[in-house]
Amino acid sequence: GWQETIAIRHPGGLDALMQTLAYVGPISTLYRLKQPGAAQKARIAGEIREAFSAFVDAGGGIDMPGTMAFYRAVAP
Incomplete structure (x- = not known):
């Protein structure tokens, strides 16, 4: 596999x-x-909102880095 x-x-x-x-x-x-x-939902939402607010772009959208793993499988 590999990651991008x-x-x-x-x-x-x-x-x-x-x-x-x-x-x-x-x-x-x-x-x-x-x-x-x-x-409790309000507290969870507040913590999530705070964490994601660092990724709000100039247009108001969310733009954050990530990694995707790719795998290849072959049936025997």
């Missing part, structure tokens, strides 16, 4: 990203499994 450095973008900005995270990815899994209350 990529740009991860969300043109809708931080608010759109926050809405997406509640339904897709590890945060949605956390919410489904742990069923946090409203206060």
Whole structure:
């Protein structure tokens, strides 16, 4: 396998990203499994918003670095 450095973008900005995270990815899994209350969800969202705010670009979108791993498999 190999890895490539990529740009991860969300043109809708931080608010759109926050809405997406509640339904897709590890945060949605956390919410489904742990069923946090409203206060705990607000605290989680605040911490996520703070972390992602470093990646807001001049146009208001999200633009952050990432790495994608590629693998190749061949059936015997």
